[in-house]
Amino acid sequence: MCAVTQTVERQDRDDSSEQRQLSLGTAAARNLSTTTKTPPQMQGITSRWLLRVLPWVQVGGGTYRVNRRMRHTGGNGRVAFGNIGDNVQIVAPTLAELPALSGIDDPEILKAIASQFTQATYEPGDTIAQREDTANQLVLIAHGKVNTTRPGTYGDLTSIATLADGDHLGHAVFNNTDTTWPFTATALTPVITLTLSRESLDRLIANHPELADSIRDHAASAGSHQNAHGEASIHLASDHKGEHLLDGTFVDYELKPREYELSIAQTILRVHTRVADLYNQPHNQTEHQLRLTVEALRERQEHELINNPDFGLLHNADLGQRIPTRSGPPTPDDMDDLLAAVWKDPGYLLAHPKTIAAFGQECNKRGIYPNSIDVSGHKIPAWRGVPLLPCNKIPITDGHTTSVIAMRVGEQNQGVVGLHQTGLPDEYEPGLSVRFMNINEQAVISYLVTAYYSAAILVPDALGVLEHVELGRGE
Numbered sequence: 001m002c003a004v005t006q007t008v009e010r011q012d013r014d015d016s017s018e019q020r021q022l023s024l025g026t027a028a029a030r031n032l033s034t035t036t037k038t039p040p041q042m043q044g045i046t047s048r049w050l051l052r053v054l055p056w057v058q059v060g061g062g063t064y065r066v067n068r069r070m071r072h073t074g075g076n077g078r079v080a081f082g083n084i085g086d087n088v089q090i091v092a093p094t095l096a097e098l099p100a101l102s103g104i105d106d107p108e109i110l111k112a113i114a115s116q117f118t119q120a121t122y123e124p125g126d127t128i129a130q131r132e133d134t135a136n137q138l139v140l141i142a143h144g145k146v147n148t149t150r151p152g153t154y155g156d157l158t159s160i161a162t163l164a165d166g167d168h169l170g171h172a173v174f175n176n177t178d179t180t181w182p183f184t185a186t187a188l189t190p191v192i193t194l195t196l197s198r199e200s201l202d203r204l205i206a207n208h209p210e211l212a213d214s215i216r217d218h219a220a221s222a223g224s225h226q227n228a229h230g231e232a233s234i235h236l237a238s239d240h241k242g243e244h245l246l247d248g249t250f251v252d253y254e255l256k257p258r259e260y261e262l263s264i265a266q267t268i269l270r271v272h273t274r275v276a277d278l279y280n281q282p283h284n285q286t287e288h289q290l291r292l293t294v295e296a297l298r299e300r301q302e303h304e305l306i307n308n309p310d311f312g313l314l315h316n317a318d319l320g321q322r323i324p325t326r327s328g329p330p331t332p333d334d335m336d337d338l339l340a341a342v343w344k345d346p347g348y349l350l351a352h353p354k355t356i357a358a359f360g361q362e363c364n365k366r367g368i369y370p371n372s373i374d375v376s377g378h379k380i381p382a383w384r385g386v387p388l389l390p391c392n393k394i395p396i397t398d399g400h401t402t403s404v405i406a407m408r409v410g411e412q413n414q415g416v417v418g419l420h421q422t423g424l425p426d427e428y429e430p431g432l433s434v435r436f437m438n439i440n441e442q443a444v445i446s447y448l449v450t451a452y453y454s455a456a457i458l459v460p461d462a463l464g465v466l467e468h469v470e471l472g473r474g475e
Helices: 003-019 026-032 049-053 092-097 107-114 171-175 198-207 209-221 273-278 285-307 332-341 353-365
Strands: 056-058 063-066 081-084 087-090 118-122 127-129 137-143 146-151 157-163 184-187 191-197 258-261 263-272 322-324 348-351 372-375 378-383 386-390 401-407 416-420 427-429 432-439 444-457 463-470
Touching (some): 049 285, 049 348, 049 386, 063 444, 081 137, 087 092, 087 137, 087 191, 092 107, 107 198, 107 209, 137 171, 157 322, 171 198, 191 198, 198 209, 258 444, 263 273, 263 285, 273 285, 273 444, 285 427, 285 444, 322 332, 332 401, 332 463, 348 353, 353 378, 353 386, 353 401
Parallel strands (some): 056 416, 348 386
Antiparallel strands (some): 063 258, 081 087, 118 191, 127 184, 137 191, 146 157, 146 184, 348 401, 372 378, 378 386, 401 463, 416 444, 427 432, 432 444
16 A cells, blocks of 8 residues: 555544544533523713703693893894805894894895995914904904904903804994904915995995884993893992982893793604513513614704704803803813803813813813812713713714713702603603503504603803814814
């Protein structure tokens, strides 16, 4: 026998010995084994910090009314724009947001005013208004960021504010007096403005008496009749001597206070009776179906509290409480500006996790390392002692622009509160009920799952929003 044949026979014997099974295999053994199973997992469950930290107020009648002092200030100062190609146009009704034009309700007059604005563009570094030059025009910022500066007490240049889309310069043009710009306005980014000259305004006033009346009423209302917040003044006397004649006073209230109705999120959970009857070991199928459904409803609830147009925090923040970033990324300076807007006992900061990461990177560049603070047993990053909570419900627009929210919470602090109603029929959790509906002809059980909720901002300075926060910026 040749050597090759002997080698092949020996290899065949070795292969047959390797294939001989000496014990029970794992594949067969699993047929007699009970696997260890987890409850159903759901990646969409988040920490939902907003729902945790908001104080929840019981709304027994389904409606929550926020009474405030009378405010005389008209208009919030933000104008809206549209465009056709490169041609930017004012949304004429929003001109009434300018305080001097707030008394005009005739759309034709507002259209006439909008038609007199002229468009201009500026590159970064260009001067839009020069300090001590005559302020003879109203400048609306349609797009871009503008920095306003003036010399400080000791001659150094001081930044006053950063203005962005919808803001304006030169409101003093309505005073019909010769004034000068108190600052220099410089474009930080490419900027598009719409400008109304004093000459054009004078022609409009001559042709529209209602415009003249609105401007005159605005000038007359400014001053001692209201405080710095636009509220009707409460007349007081102090530091007087002798038998000083005291002024009488009263606190006036808004005649039409805002009311918040509880919003609703609902779904119908369906479970087949065969599943509910036969497949409940080791985990109850109905229980976990309901648990994950409730988790999804709570996630939707937090999303609505942030983004709902009627009561969401981003949409209902006072425009005077919205500030743009100075340069784009969220810097420590921007966070300080935001806390200054909610300076009366700020409670929490909310930001998208990517925004928190971007803020950390900006701190690292400056050699700043924010401290952590304990919130409900969790170590949370904090800025100036205010916890910075992650919230993925704050949107990131176009993949790189987002916002940061600062808020004061609680009724006693005149802050932000959550609204719900407890004691509902078939209540499963506070403000959430699960009602059995029926079993249909296909033997499917239906449950109506309902959550009621809303949020209210008791006074405007309880909430601040840092806008135009840019992510993903290079070095």
